[in-house]
Amino acid sequence: MTSDVGRHPFGRDTGGATARATMDDVARLRILRSAEPADPRTQAVEALHAAGRGDEQAFARFYDLVAPTVFGTVLRVVRNRSFAEEITQEVFVELWRLAPRYDSERGSPTTWAATIAHRRAVDRVRSEESARARDDRHARDVPAERDEVAEAVTEHAAAEYDRARVAKALEQLTDVQREAVTLAYYGGHTYREVASLLDTPEGTVKTRIRDGLIKLRDYLEVPA
Amino acid sequence: MSDDVHHLAAAYTLDALDPDERAMFEAHLDDCERCRVEVAEFGEVAGSLAGAAATTPPPAMRDRVLAEIAETRQDRPTVRHLAETRRRPRSAMLLATAAAIVGLIAGAAIALVAFDRTSDSEVVLSAPDAITMPLDGAEGSVRVVWSSELGRAVVLGDGLPDPGADRVYELWSIGDDGPVPAGLFSPDDGRVQTVFDLDPNATTPAAWGITNEPDGGSPAPTGDILYFAEV
Numbered sequence A: 001m002t003s004d005v006g007r008h009p010f011g012r013d014t015g016g017a018t019a020r021a022t023m024d025d026v027a028r029l030r031i032l033r034s035a036e037p038a039d040p041r042t043q044a045v046e047a048l049h050a051a052g053r054g055d056e057q058a059f060a061r062f063y064d065l066v067a068p069t070v071f072g073t074v075l076r077v078v079r080n081r082s083f084a085e086e087i088t089q090e091v092f093v094e095l096w097r098l099a100p101r102y103d104s105e106r107g108s109p110t111t112w113a114a115t116i117a118h119r120r121a122v123d124r125v126r127s128e129e130s131a132r133a134r135d136d137r138h139a140r141d142v143p144a145e146r147d148e149v150a151e152a153v154t155e156h157a158a159a160e161y162d163r164a165r166v167a168k169a170l171e172q173l174t175d176v177q178r179e180a181v182t183l184a185y186y187g188g189h190t191y192r193e194v195a196s197l198l199d200t201p202e203g204t205v206k207t208r209i210r211d212g213l214i215k216l217r218d219y220l221e222v223p224a
Numbered sequence B: 001m002s003d004d005v006h007h008l009a010a011a012y013t014l015d016a017l018d019p020d021e022r023a024m025f026e027a028h029l030d031d032c033e034r035c036r037v038e039v040a041e042f043g044e045v046a047g048s049l050a051g052a053a054a055t056t057p058p059p060a061m062r063d064r065v066l067a068e069i070a071e072t073r074q075d076r077p078t079v080r081h082l083a084e085t086r087r088r089p090r091s092a093m094l095l096a097t098a099a100a101i102v103g104l105i106a107g108a109a110i111a112l113v114a115f116d117r118t119s120d121s122e123v124v125l126s127a128p129d130a131i132t133m134p135l136d137g138a139e140g141s142v143r144v145v146w147s148s149e150l151g152r153a154v155v156l157g158d159g160l161p162d163p164g165a166d167r168v169y170e171l172w173s174i175g176d177d178g179p180v181p182a183g184l185f186s187p188d189d190g191r192v193q194t195v196f197d198l199d200p201n202a203t204t205p206a207a208w209g210i211t212n213e214p215d216g217g218s219p220a221p222t223g224d225i226l227y228f229a230e231v
Helices: A002-007 A016-035 A040-052 A055-078 A081-101 A109-131 A136-141 A147-152 A157-171 A176-187 A190-196 A200-220 B002-006 B008-015 B020-030 B033-052 B062-067 B080-085 B089-102 B105-113 B120-124
Strands: B129-137 B141-146 B152-158 B166-177 B178-187 B192-197 B209-216 B227-230
Touching: A040 A055, A040 A081, A040 A109, A040 A200, A055 A081, A055 A109, A055 B033, A081 A109, A081 B062, A109 B033, A157 A200, A157 B033, A157 B209, A176 A190, A176 A200, A190 A200, A200 B008, A200 B033, B002 B020, B002 B033, B008 B020, B008 B033, B008 B227, B020 B033, B120 B129, B120 B141, B120 B152, B120 B192, B129 B209, B152 B166, B152 B178, B178 B209
Parallel strands: none
Antiparallel strands: B129 B141, B129 B227, B141 B152, B152 B192, B166 B178, B166 B209, B209 B227
């Protein structure tokens, strides 16, 4: 693209022909670019960048790509469908607001969206809890990986693949590591709460979470 | 103790810290590149855990979301000074990361001090509708930040070659009517930060281009496009 641009004859006269040639080139560049096949991540990056420039249709495409991940994550944490819908709506408005600031060098659009969604879900649950004590035993008795609600409504092939891959990765962890990671992430608990739930020292839980994530990272071969 | 802080990266990534610990760790992140790398890596793991939880949302939600965003103003894009993007020396880590964390606004502000027409640039850079666009080109880096509402553009450049004796760079706002002159600039030690008032008919360009022109500029481009970006 750069070399193309460098050789681009802008023309010496001020006539309309020059202007038209310029716009033709712009159109050509646009066509060339759109003809390239794009993987889902690239599609998401492009949609999000365009959304960052105020393109609502591009945001709709971005929504289609990440909505199941956002909704699923929120649902896992809050465990209530209508509450999850309310939070998901808030999350997407926040994603729209923040879209101009998305930096693709700092992570994939899906991860970016999931990070914001998880944080929001956890914060909402915790603020609800300050008013109403939470049934911790429930979260403990229903491990996240056996959440029937989530399994019943998913139909996405890519999600099935992710699910299988992550399930496989979670198998690499010791039982106590897996328990700590899932209670923290899917359960939305702080490590202190996890320690209390498991009647285990906080330092031990912190270490289990850390060692668990390192194993997951290495197994999933997440690029640095 | 400091080791303790480093070991919070995993719990932080899973949102498993208490509010005060979270705040403390975020402050620590400013100073600790190792933890930033870990948070990024663990963040991808968390993204996978999230993907594994994917659940189709109710179809009606899409319309509700799109209706609400249509009435929601977006945050301003982050503007980072080009010197910051090209090299982030460790000695300046505190500065650079503080800038990175607050969206690099600080970097832009620091850069502004060193250049002419500071307040004018700032107005454009902080305009609600400001758009930042890096331009493709062979040498150095250039970006244009413009606000259609204000009808003004800022050119930010670093590492630009000298345009030559009695020569200047000319910025073009390229729209349906072809290239319209947007302003002239000469880099100082490769750097430039200059504000231009745009032609009222050329405030929403389809592309930006920069050419090398004789002193005083040209009404229409006479040289090759050296830097270019489609909007």
